Amino acid sequence: MNDSGGNNGKKQARRPSTERTAQRDPERTRAAILEAATREFAENGMGGARVDAIAERAGTNKRMLYHYFGDKEQLYLKVLEEAYVGIRTAERALHIGDRSPEEGISELALFTWRYFLQHPEFLSLLGTENLHRARWLRQSVRLKELHSHLIGELSEVLEQGKKQGVFVETADPLHVYLTIASLGYFYLSNQYTLSTIFGRDLIEPANLNAWESHIVHVTLASIKR
């Protein structure tokens, strides 16, 4: 009775691993798990993502995942935080106040659109997090201060434009940002249902370029005097 099965309630010794151990590299393993998790959560949502799939994608196993990140929920929050840090960091490098107000707004709109286009996983993660009513994001302490900078800088550009008489007095920084983000987010995140129901391939380069111009046009038209 040395074989597997048949001994109730008692653990039995496992066969020792005979495979050669891969080179150790904690940082690499951690980063691989985070990247694999980003893809898995983006493709399948929080509910559909599989811990086994993440471990396999990362070329490691579940034990390491739990070792570095605690559990599935904490790993998910880490992924979400990193995604936000990514876009806000790139945004800061823009310095939209350096040129004319109109160019500043146009630059922000173009940046946002292109960032969304190049980071579909960011859009997916936002979608998943909102499905769950920001349940995990709300727990994050890191992220609240990350966003005041954006609104502050945008506010300055708008003020300058108002002073120069090119923007209307009612232009509001949050509204302007939400307008830019709305137009980019919806077009890209909903491209699959939209392409299906309207029978037009929205991701085709000609259509993408047209929408890019449209975003800049709409944003400026809504605030120009």
Next chain:
Amino acid sequence: MNDSGGNNGKKQARRPSTERTAQRDPERTRAAILEAATREFAENGMGGARVDAIAERAGTNKRMLYHYFGDKEQLYLKVLEEAYVGIRTAERALHIGDRSPEEGISELALFTWRYFLQHPEFLSLLGTENLHRARWLRQSVRLKELHSHLIGELSEVLEQGKKQGVFVETADPLHVYLTIASLGYFYLSNQYTLSTIFGRDLIEPANLNAWESHIVHVTLASIKR
């Protein structure tokens, strides 16, 4: 040894049900399942929705769900189709060509915004379906013709506006619709993360009203000559 458990591999007779059977009503049961499924899928996505939870919410059991709808995927597609039929049916009742072109566009924008506001489950279902790249919607035969009417009617309104000289010649019906839908969809579907990161409660009535006006303003500003 007549008790439960202990006889391997062989089925045993089940105790007959002693509970009183509820009144039979196939239509009611079917409708209850569909409504419960709509809520469950909207709240948890396709991956997170539980068949047991749907049955319980509908006040019935899994057997009936499989009896009426085949399986989880077919039920989900039915829910999605009904959601689209719902908005497109309400939209048709608008007759946006009956007044001036400007009023027509404004009416469509207001209708879309208010419909989104009153049907959060529709937005959630779109989000889930797009996460899966319209995997199920693509299989639907019913829905493709449902949308040509919308674009057709919108196109007529725009043409009339161009003829009257109030709209620019470049105004495109799909772009106009996508603009309206973008501004409504993003604000509402992403309200939870947005409220969290910007520290402002977007669902507060004052903010909702401001955004409603904003949508109409932006849409018209983008096409007015």
Next chain:
DNA sequence: CAAGCCGGTAACTAAACAGTTACTTGATGA
């Protein structure tokens, strides 16, 4: 130079899950 810690593996477990089966009940029409 050995002891123990840290990075790593793979098998294991309890619970949850989609889907099925065995059976009951009520209505209808021949």
Next chain:
DNA sequence: TCATCAAGTAACTGTTTAGTTACCGGCTTG
């Protein structure tokens, strides 16, 4: 008045899943 079929119940099953445990081995340090 009974055969038949549709509506309904609840227990069951095979599989998947998040999370755990037992064990391994190289590197660092006392």
